[in-house]
Amino acid sequence: MAGNTFGQLFKLTSFGESHGRALGGVIDGCPAGIMLDIEKIQLELNRRKPGQSAIVTQRKEPDTVEIYSGIFEGKTTGTPIGFAIHNTNQKSKDYSHIKDSYRPSHADYVYDKKYGFRDYRGGGRSSARETASRVVAGAIAKxxxxxxxxxxxxxxxxxxxxxxxxxxxxxxxxxxxxxxxxDMETANRMEEYIKSIKKQGDTIGGVITCVIQNVPIGLGEPVFDKLHAALGGAMLSINAVKGFEYGSGFHGVTMKGSEHNDSYNSDGTTTTNLSGGIQGGISNGMDIYFNVAFKPVATVLQSYETINKEGEKVTTQGKGRHDPCVVPRAVPIVEAMAAMVLADFALFARTNKI
Amino acid sequence: MAGNTFGQLFKLTSFGESHGRALGGVIDGCPAGIMLDIEKIQLELNRRKPGQSAIVTQRKEPDTVEIYSGIFEGKTTGTPIGFAIHNTNQKSKDYSHIKDSYRPSHADYVYDKKYGFRDYRGGGRSSARETASRVVAGAIAKxxxxxxxxxxxxxxxxxxxxxxxxxxxxxxxxxxxxxxxxDMETANRMEEYIKSIKKQGDTIGGVITCVIQNVPIGLGEPVFDKLHAALGGAMLSINAVKGFEYGSGFHGVTMKGSEHNDSYNSDGTTTTNLSGGIQGGISNGMDIYFNVAFKPVATVLQSYETINKEGEKVTTQGKGRHDPCVVPRAVPIVEAMAAMVLADFALFARTNKI
Amino acid sequence: MAGNTFGQLFKLTSFGESHGRALGGVIDGCPAGIMLDIEKIQLELNRRKPGQSAIVTQRKEPDTVEIYSGIFEGKTTGTPIGFAIHNTNQKSKDYSHIKDSYRPSHADYVYDKKYGFRDYRGGGRSSARETASRVVAGAIAKxxxxxxxxxxxxxxxxxxxxxxxxxxxxxxxxxxxxxxxxDMETANRMEEYIKSIKKQGDTIGGVITCVIQNVPIGLGEPVFDKLHAALGGAMLSINAVKGFEYGSGFHGVTMKGSEHNDSYNSDGTTTTNLSGGIQGGISNGMDIYFNVAFKPVATVLQSYETINKEGEKVTTQGKGRHDPCVVPRAVPIVEAMAAMVLADFALFARTNKI
Amino acid sequence: MAGNTFGQLFKLTSFGESHGRALGGVIDGCPAGIMLDIEKIQLELNRRKPGQSAIVTQRKEPDTVEIYSGIFEGKTTGTPIGFAIHNTNQKSKDYSHIKDSYRPSHADYVYDKKYGFRDYRGGGRSSARETASRVVAGAIAKxxxxxxxxxxxxxxxxxxxxxxxxxxxxxxxxxxxxxxxxDMETANRMEEYIKSIKKQGDTIGGVITCVIQNVPIGLGEPVFDKLHAALGGAMLSINAVKGFEYGSGFHGVTMKGSEHNDSYNSDGTTTTNLSGGIQGGISNGMDIYFNVAFKPVATVLQSYETINKEGEKVTTQGKGRHDPCVVPRAVPIVEAMAAMVLADFALFARTNKI
Incomplete structure (x- = not known):
């Protein structure tokens, strides 16, 4: 509701802007008794953090999570887990050039129209920096x-x-x-390609595939909160995502029912898995797999024409520290969102039967 | 929450099984003062209803909506709109063959596992018959x-x-x-193709495209409730949907940022619209467009092998009245879901500023 | 949210006006596997229904509940339970006298201001007739x-x-x-008193006490959703309620801590129970008890002065069929709300621990 | 939901334990464009903070609020406001005596039963220290x-x-x-009385009255979210509260309808205000007033007998820094909760009509 809470039983309420004092959130509904490995949370954050390799943004942030509550003697207590990640490497003056003009395919223009003004530094709340909070919550969900x-x-x-x-x-x-x-060979080719794109001051899109295994049967709620609807909504809420498909996906539309149906084995598993581990919105115990499409990052380090607040044409030079391709750093975010969805439904599933 | 409420300010809570007494729902949060055209609601239902042409299921249902509350002197009163659609043409005995066995790629198996038992008649709650309630709510949202x-x-x-x-x-x-x-020419070819599929006792998938025009700037909430995330989640909650993409979608992943960015005109419109009318999760006033992928209907009128409750292999003959291709009847459902999402965010947008 | 849904896991969404076609609702989140005794639901409705004795309103309504979904072979299926109660004895013309004027201490005036107009027949949605839906849901929760x-x-x-x-x-x-x-002796005196009040065309207030026994330890959520906060909010949502107190209540303010504390027995029970079965918002296994204060019904069958829509003074004669004292019929409503709160928290409690 | 979020459009999600690193929260849904006076927020916190006078707990905490997000150039941006209040004066060893035993009429016992274990330091999450977060949110709502x-x-x-x-x-x-x-004369007598109670190592209960003026007509949602139901639920969620009444309250039950009704003046105001500014759950523009009953604080600085985890009787001496009477410090908390309820409904009211 109102955009900053995710989940209904296992819930993250997040806060924070790209160049504010801190990002963070509150995880509410996490069951008591989990022996939390804080280091694992930090490791997930490290996978997402900027500056980790030559093909991602060079902003230097330690992204150290501070946990304020909800843990006692190493275990979750059942009370909300408040946390913050302080920003340390803001270079807000990098953004003075966009104070009064709107970057194409960014949220600058719509934020101004929606709220009357905006925190323009680094994209403010619309920056993907916000996803750090998701990674913390996802690491706990995991x-x-x-x-x-x-x-x-x-x-x-x-x-x-x-x-x-x-x-x-x-x-x-x-x-x-x-x-x-x-796949190391493909990875190498992709890495070279991203480097060449970066050299052009340009950006490129990509796809992340996610596979979820060992899912218990029965997660997902019929009708509006089907498991794949929740997964899809979660993935589409990640910055730059343009599409989602699971199981047979868009390819499935070309198939006949007689080809597409997954036959049952005696133990309830299926011989094929075009269903993608979900039937009628409910997990059936088979692997869940889905693809998430990311557009190219909008910030290109090239000169471009746009408008300012007065609607006048202005020519601007793209600046700042940005990812030439967002998918490598988005991998832990996709996992985090998936983990939160599953944690939420795992708690729901406890209420299904007398 | 728990699967049967959609929306947060403009909300539909739906109920009903394929072969129960009635389907229906409650629409809560609809603003007061709308002069409701009941006939238009019925017309939307008629677009969805079975038996309307040779290429859809032959179940005969009038699908007449009865409105119980929330309207006075033709206008919405601001109180909840309760409604029901009585089932009249249930042929439950058509389903006795699936009482003890699980149809492949249906929800039969997972419902049994999740709830301990299931209303097997016509798929019970997992039947797409449930979408009639969505069409009523969507027609009011429109x-x-x-x-x-x-x-x-x-x-x-x-x-x-x-x-x-x-x-x-x-x-x-x-x-x-x-x-x-x-496109009449394409439509004719599709119609012939669906008829040939039907003749084989088989089914086929399809894609629905939806275009939304004249959207005010500022709908959608940042972060988790981005407009396209809500639209995607809504579409994925429709029976048989396997994928969703908006704007440049999956094709956008192959593009460079310099190609993908939509330049601004002086009036805030954009020269291109690869963004699909949404930037940073918020409508920018341009057309919103998206694709929804539907798998082939799982019920094929052919003989197939499956398992029964005891895990024993059984051979069954597909029976009942089913759609050879679900997309023609799903068109009004896609529109209904889109209308509900937009109505919800239009109400939210009233709370953005002082 | 928006007024017509109660509960978060065990939820009732209700609809219906006093003189509309039907009242009803949807119960969502009721666990699968409850062998429902429909007759017991009807019996609870009969306790609330009008016309049952000389000291309540003489409107004649069978208040027969029709259940549309969510039950199969006598058991709840885990899917939403839709139901309706058709109105049969509306005498809308009884209310033409209030179409244009505002009854004192009723909701007429504020509904007009809030929504722009109102369904004036019998108070519309603000009528206590709405509580019939609550009784159905409460009977299922029980x-x-x-x-x-x-x-x-x-x-x-x-x-x-x-x-x-x-x-x-x-x-x-x-x-x-x-x-x-x-207490039969007190009951007799109360009955005579209510009759004398009725003879005067007047009304009188009252208090309902509720006692809940055999509550498991651990129901209630800390901080905002304390068990007694939910109970209090639930009771205060019943028409005509002006106050709520539990355990030592308002009397407790005059006590010292040394007098008020409940000492523990070895088995975790307490020697006294001024806490009212709830500590820190969570049930402790002792009896929960609370009082609910009801004001006198606002409709008096006397002549009174008020204003019309134009703000002009008008003199009106109270008419219609009303309760001289609301508490006898409110007893099953109080129980129903308590049952829904407990059902909701009983489901929540399943998510507390790993 | 799950206890730590309050409100539906103007929302506080809070976190923090008495002796953890920090308390805090996220305020989501606060409209953009409010020129926030941070000093005023701190002043409200100062009214609540410990150590401010001789009649309250002597724990020394600066209770300085740090705001992490949601404000830019002095104004709210419409994005979530994250904040923290660091604990500095924890004396956790004061609590080692209750690690294994249960203080009477505290939440110790039920927390252990509900969650399997508890953060026993200072009452953990069940401490009224949590209300600091409410005061921050309430100060912003104001x-x-x-x-x-x-x-x-x-x-x-x-x-x-x-x-x-x-x-x-x-x-x-x-x-x-x-x-x-x-009333200074009464205040002096109360102060002397509290001091004498404190000298005895005892505690005493009290009542807070709250008056809300200049409320616009139309706040509150019919049926379950009546304005007074939300206010009552909010007040009952404050630590130590045992009762709530508004308008004529418990006294109103003794009145007749003919005495209790508030007659309208030509301008829609009423000659009396036994309704307490709310009719049918909706504000009518008259003053809203209500009473909140607080029990005596459970911690008495006396010797008492209780049980330990094994159910064995133990004798303990009450220790720690506590309030002899909670009501003076609870005044800003009551105001804060009222402000949050009103802010929430003020936003809702924007969605009532087309």
Missing amino acids: QFLTNIKINAFVSQVGEMKLEKDYKELDFSKIEANPVRCP | QFLTNIKINAFVSQVGEMKLEKDYKELDFSKIEANPVRCP | QFLTNIKINAFVSQVGEMKLEKDYKELDFSKIEANPVRCP | QFLTNIKINAFVSQVGEMKLEKDYKELDFSKIEANPVRCP
Whole structure:
């Protein structure tokens, strides 16, 4: 509601702007009794943080999470977990050039129209810096979901596509390269490509694939809160996402029912899995897999023409520290959102039956 | 929450099973003072109802909506609008063959696991018959959104694709053929194709495109409730949907930022619209457009092998009255969901500023 | 949210006006597997319905509940339970005298100001007739809460007070008299008093006491959703309620901590129970008890002066069928609201721990 | 939901324990464009903070609020306002004596049962220290509600009652004495009485009265979210509250309808105001007034017998820094909760009509 709370039982309420004092949030509804590994939370943040490799933004932020409440003697207490990540490397003067003009395909213009004015420094609340709070909450959700395995990876950069089925991949290789593509050969090509794009002062889009394994049967609520609807809504809320498909996805529209149906084995598993692990909005125990499409980052380090507040044409030079391709750093965000959705539904599922 | 309420300020809470006494719902938060045209609501229901043409299910239901409250002297009063649609043509015995076995790629199995048992008649709550309630709520939302124009249409059936840009289409032709594709030539080919699929006892997937025009600037809430995230979640909650993309969508991932950015004209409109009318999750006044992918209907009128409750293999013959292709009837549902999302955010937008 | 949904996991969304076609609602979140006794629901409705004795309104309504969904083979399915109660005995012309004028201490004036106009027939949505939906939902909640015992009764009418502790009372006598006071001697005096008030064309206030027994430890959520805060908010939402107190209540303010504290027995029970079964907002297993204050019904069958829409003074004669004292019929409503609150928190409590 | 979010459009999500690193929260939904006076927020916190006079707890906390987000160039931006108040004067070892035993009439026992263990230091989350976050949010809500005047004051301590009608009082005197009773003579007597109670190592209850003036007509939502139901629920969520009444309250039950009704003047005001400014759950523009009953603080600095985790009887000596009477410091909390309720409904009211 009103944009800054995610989830209904396992909930994150987040706050923070790109160049404000701190980002953070409150995680409410996390069950008591989880022995939290704080280091694991920080490791997830490190996967998302800027400056980690040559193909991401060079803003230097330690992104250290401070946890203020909700944990006692190492365990979650069932009370809300408040946390903050202080900003340390704001270079707000980098943004004075956009104070009065609107960057194309950014939120500058609509924020001004919606709220009457805006915190223009680094995009303010519309900056992807906000996703750090999601990663914290997702890292905690992961520790609640002890058996479920969530692995996201980059499967496409521009036209360059990873052509293997996820079952042929070794997920332990995801972190072995800066692109976060588990196929090393493809990863290398993608890395070179991103570097060449960066050299042009340009940016490029990409796709993240996410695979969720060991999901218990029965997660998801019929009708409006189908599991894939919640996953899709969650992914589409990540900055720069333009599309979502699960299971057979857009390709499935070309199939016949007789080809598309997944036959049952005696144990309730299915021989194929075009359903993508979800039937009627409810997990069926098979792997859940989906693709998330990211557009190219709007900030290009090139000269461009736009308008100012008065509607006058102005020519501006793109500046600031930005990602040439957003997908490598978005991998932990996709996982975090998936983890929060599953944690939420896992709690819901406890209320289904007498 | 818990699956049966949609929206936060303009809200539909729906109820009803395929073969129960009635479907219906409560629309809460609809502003007072709308002079409601009940006939228009019924017309939307008629677009969705079964038996309207040779290419849809032959179940005969009048789908007459009865409104119980919330309207006085023709106008909405600001109090909840309760309504029901009585089922009249249930043929529950058609379903006795699935009482103890699980239809592939249906929700039968997961419902049993989740709730301990299920209303197996016609798929119970998992039936798309539930969407009738959405169409009622959407038809009321449309009457609240007086200036906004929402047009959905079929743009793909199987491999057969409408290759025109939406701007070349005449939306007044959408209702001129049973497929609901505004290009008559393509519509005819699609219709023939669906008939041939039906003859095989098979089914086929499709894509619906939706275009929303005259949207005021400023709808959508930052971060989790971005306008496209809400639209995507809404569409993915419709039965059989496997994917959603808006603006440049999955194609956008192959583009560079310098190609993808939409330049501003002096009046705040943009020269191109790859953003799809939404920037940073907030409408920018340009056309919103998106695609929704539907899988083929799982019920095929062929013999198939599956398991029963005991996990034993059984062979069953597909029966019942079903759609060979779901997209023609899903057009008004897509529009209804879009209308509800917009009505919700239009109310929210009233709270943005002092 | 927006006034017509109660609860967060066990939820009622209600609709309906006093003189509309039907009242009803949707109960969402009721767990699957409850063998529902429909007759018990009707019996609760009969306790609330008009015309049941000489001391209540003489409007004749069968108040028959029709259940449309959510039940299969006698059991709840986990899907929403839609229901309606059709109005049959509307005498709307009784209300033409208030079409253009505002009854004192009714909602007529504020509805007109808030919504621009109002359904004036019988008070429209502001009529206590709306509480029938609550009774249906409460009756279902009671059947979910198999061990918990909820007993409400009339403990005061005007100055006439039941001076016994609830432990001295025989709750099985509550239904033995039309006042719903379990002390027969007091009940008789109250009944005579209400009759004399009625003869004067006047009305009188009263208090309902509610006692909840066998509550498991741990219901209620800390901080904003304390169990007693939810109970209090629920009771205050019932028409004509002016006050709520639990445990030591308003009397407790005069006590010292050393007198007020409840000492623990070895088994965790307490020697006294001034806490009223709730500590820190969470049930402690002791009896929960509280008082609910009802003002006198505003409609008096006397001549009175008021204003019309133009702000002109008009003299009107009170008409219509009304209760001289609202508390006897409000007893099942208090119980219903208590049952819904407990059902909601019972489901929440399942999510507290790993 | 889940206890730590208050409000639906103007929302506070709070976090923090008595002896953790920090308390704080996120205020979401605050409209953009409010020129926030941060000093005023701090002044409200100072009214609540410990150590401000001889009759309150001697814990020394600066209670300095740090605001992390949501404000730019002095104005609210419409994005969430994150804030923290760091704890500095924790004396956690004061609480080692209660680590294994349960203080009577505290939440210790139920927290252990509900969550499996508890943060026992200073009561953890169940400490009234949590209310600091409410005061911050309330202070911001007050600055949004520019015309509405909210004044709370102590009207009773133990048996000692302020016998004047609120209209005879000078609210500017509320802050003129440490009791926060605007009648100086009564305040002096109350202060002496509290000091004598403190000397005994005991505590005493009290009543706070709150008066809200200049309320626009139309705040409050019918049925479940009546304005007084929301106010009552809000007040009952404050630590130690046992009762709530508004308008004629519990006294109203003894009145007849003919006495209780408030007659209209030509301008829509009423000659009397037993309704307490609310009719049918909706503000009518008259003063809203209500009473909130607080029990005596449970911690007495005396020896007492209780049980430990094993259910064994133990004798303990009450220790720590506590208030002998909670009402003086609760005055700003009551005002804060009232302000949040009104801000929430003021935003809702914008959605009532087309």
